[in-house]
Amino acid sequence: MLSSAQLQEFANNYGIPLWGLDASIALVLAVAVFCLCGLGVVVLVYMERKIAADFQIRYGPLHVGWHGSLQLVADILKLITKEDVFPKKADPWIFRLAPAIVFLAAFVGLLVMPIGPGLVVQDLNVGLIYVLAIPSIGIAGLIMAGFGSYNKYAMMGSLRAAAQMVSYEIPRALSVIGVVMIAGSAKLSAIVGAQGIWHIILQPLGFMVFLVSTLAELNRTPFDLPDTEAELVAGFSMEYSGMRFAFFFFGEYIALMAASALTVVLFLGGWHGPGPEFLAPVWFLIKTFGVIFLAMWIRWTLPRFRIDQVMDLGWKVLLPLALLNILITGIVMLII
Template identity: 45%
Template sequence: MTAGWTVLEVVLRAVAVLAAFLVLPLLVGQTEHKVMAHMQGRLGPMYAGGYHGWAQLVADAVKFIQKEDITPARADRGVFRLAPFVALIPYLVAMAVIPLTPTIVGADVPGSALLVLAATGVGIIGTLMGGWASASKYSMLGAMRAAAQLVSYELPMVLAVASVALAAGTLSLVGIAEAWTPWWLLWQAPGAFVFLVAAIAELQRPPFDMPIADSELVFGIFTEYTGLRFAFFLLAEYAGIVLFSLMFAVLWLGGWAGPFEGALGWLWTVLKAYAIAVIVIWLRVSWPRLREDQLQRLAWVWLVPIALLQLAITAVGVVMMQ
């Protein structure tokens, strides 16, 4: 516990982080419904809640709760049931250290950027657990694809964040955002591109959705899941979009930097992250799924070299400015 924190403050911070963790993914999910619909010439949800279907995801949650929780007869029951929680909890842990302003943050810890990367890397364990324990060839193939994909794209993501941390001289997300200048929009642009692509691949979102390719693997690791456990996997995906969008906003867009940032700083961070989330949704609608070889080639032939070049440029720039 941080020095000076009371038990009440710790509880309030935990409740605030949990509330954001539950509300923001619903907002992104509703945005996805409407943005995809309009891009495809549809209206999307219109009736749940009474105004443009604002409560559609709440209705979906109620539906999932009512569905029967089925565990396949040949599945490893304990691992199968635990997997959705292992996939979801790392995002909750990571969300706790994402700052909306220097003072609005669940836990401002040293090395918070590193903590986020470490926590999100644990999510693959839940994916592997779900695929292996399902006793289904489709789930197992999906889990193996997911593992290969996440291992490939973890490296360029770490290198992109390392470049920004090197430029700021700190691993603290608050420190990085406070060191940000508009010049970074040009200087760190290649790293921003690498991070965004790698984040979408880590979330297994189109065009990087090979682990759950419905035309090949039914629904990948989720094939045998029903009810609330399936909903937890979906919540983890939307929570991941929120987390990586907030990370992008803090690292490359200055977070709370903007007019009247003293009073409205948290709003600038949220709006910037929301814009990134819309881009993630737009890519889902606009790009077809890559082949597995194209996925690996993109990571190792393009993203890793770009990230290494960005890191080298940042190192030279930091030395020259000293």
């Protein structure tokens, strides 16, 4: 990376305003992250299919490409060529906008993830708050999808999604306060830098609350109530088809990737690992995929909760535990 003095000089030499240079660099990096995201989704979808198949004593995709590795490409081609079905009574703007919002909200979370020392698109001072707050805009996308579709099942699915995600937002945000207290910063790179000892050891309770509420945020089993096939058929994405549906689908996987990366940054030591420094991104990726594997493992093993149990767990169990965690952390820090 270039230092700010070098950038200043570069800007002066070519008569470009500094903000313009900053913006174009950020844009290039964002596009790079976007492309990596696309690659990540391909890997993740393949991984999920193979893992699910392995748990279910079957093979999974096998025929398109080497061991079915190009299956997703074939699927995307199919989705692109599909007819864009638009329900007659759907709200045109809300219906069209919803997938984009869900996708973008999931994507922007990745922009502040430090995958190595200095390897970050934008290292915000309030990175943690940003990463907790911005992806929550995705809820608006889900509500819009349910509302705009003019479908009762979709409406119920989106209401469930809203209720569930709003409830779990609170324990999730509270569970990371312990981490901020220890690291003394809300900057994600500073949090990673502070982890001589991983926070999972110092904050086991916070980690557990964070992991459970993250699964609930991601709408994955055992909390996949917004799109329970048995009850709501496909939930909020019921009326969507073709590429519009694909955006929900990709959004889900990118959100999984972002949430796993955040788990690694906050609790699992980020890029720290044995070996020279250039291995840092590798360690980060290995850890992230470990968390993703855990999420998939849980998904393909457990049944799902009922809606009232999900609410009970969020408000009556996780929220008090998160508060208790803050209390314990505070007391311990006072003593030490």
